[in-house]
Each structure stands twice: as structure tokens, then as C-alpha cells.
Amino acid sequence: MRHKTYILRGVSFVVAAVAVAGCSTEKPSREFTVPKTLCGVSVPTDALSHLLPASGRNLTAEAEGSTDDVQLCKVNVDDVMVLALSRERINAGDSAQHILLSQLSIARPKSAQDGTIAYADEAAVSLVKCRGADVEEEDISTLVNVLKPARPNESAMKSLISGYTAALNKQEPCKRSS
Numbered sequence: 224m225r226h227k228t229y230i231l232r233g234v235s236f237v238v239a240a241v242a243v244a245g246c247s248t249e250k251p252s253r254e255f256t257v258p259k260t261l262c263g264v265s266v267p268t269d270a271l272s273h274l275l276p277a278s279g280r281n282l283t284a285e286a287e288g289s290t291d292d293v294q295l296c297k298v299n300v301d302d303v304m305v306l307a308l309s310r311e312r313i314n315a316g317d318s319a320q321h322i323l324l325s326q327l328s329i330a331r332p333k334s335a336q337d338g339t340i341a342y343a344d345e346a347a348v349s350l351v352k353c354r355g356a357d358v359e360e361e362d363i364s365t366l367v368n369v370l371k372p373a374r375p376n377e378s379a380m381k382s383l384i385s386g387y388t389a390a391l392n393k394q395e396p397c398k399r400s401s
Contacts, residue, residue, distance in 0.1 A: 323348045
């Protein structure tokens, strides 16, 4: 009988040691700096920080296909794409909610700024309406999408898309480059 008791105590000790080792108090390490701009447009760094992965060494943000009509900005952490931001000129009249539904199948996003912004925890869309005598009637659509291992966060997404759109508006995006 004694022999079994020692074995059970030994097994209990090993299980307890493994459990403690698995609950390390060491936090994930984030060695990269959160950017203040994404492909030339200022962003709220606090909001972006809440969406980016909790750990990683190297962050890069690069524009692809950058023209006056279409731009894709990819954010990579340790060579893995974690966030994609696309901006394009579209025909006037679509809604931010419809774009989020048709592009990413997000059926019930929340809305802000008179419906020009639609957002959920993992994606958001904003519309800048280009109207007036000196511009062609169209909209500029911005779509942001976080990908794993990034962290979905509805509040941070709303803040990111709102801040990005406000900064974009200051750049007068409706005027075409010559």
C-alpha cells in the first residue's frame, strides 16, 4: 500500500510542476514600434497598438499598387501580414455597411459618423464623399481588416478608422494628382 501512495504523490507533484510551468507570468514581448502613419496617413497609435499582435520583433508597413485610384497598405509583423488597409475611388452612392458586407461578409456592423463608417471587431470601412464643382462625383472607400495573429477589438477598430479618415480628409483626397 505504501508503494502506491509514494507513486501517487510523485505523479501529483509532476502534474503540479507542469501546471505551474505552463502559467508563466512572463508577458509576450513586443519589440517593434507601432507606426504613427500607415502608407502616408496618420493613425491613432493607441488604437493601432490594440489591434496589432501582443508580441513580435519586426513590423513593416508597405504600400502596393499605389496609384491615385487604388492603394493597398500591408502591415507585417515578423513577415506575417496582420493588417491590410485598402483605399480606392468608387462610384458614388454605396454605403459603408454594404461594402463591409459585400467585401468581408460582416452582416451586422456598427455604424458611426452618419453612416460613413461601419465597423466590427476585425474590420472597418469608411467613405469620404467627393462632391463639388472641382471634383468628379465619387467616393473614396477605405477598408481595414485585421488578420491573425492580430487582435480583433471593436473599440480600437472604430478609433483607428475614425482617426485615419479624419487624417485622410485633411490631405484633400478628392483632388486628383496632376
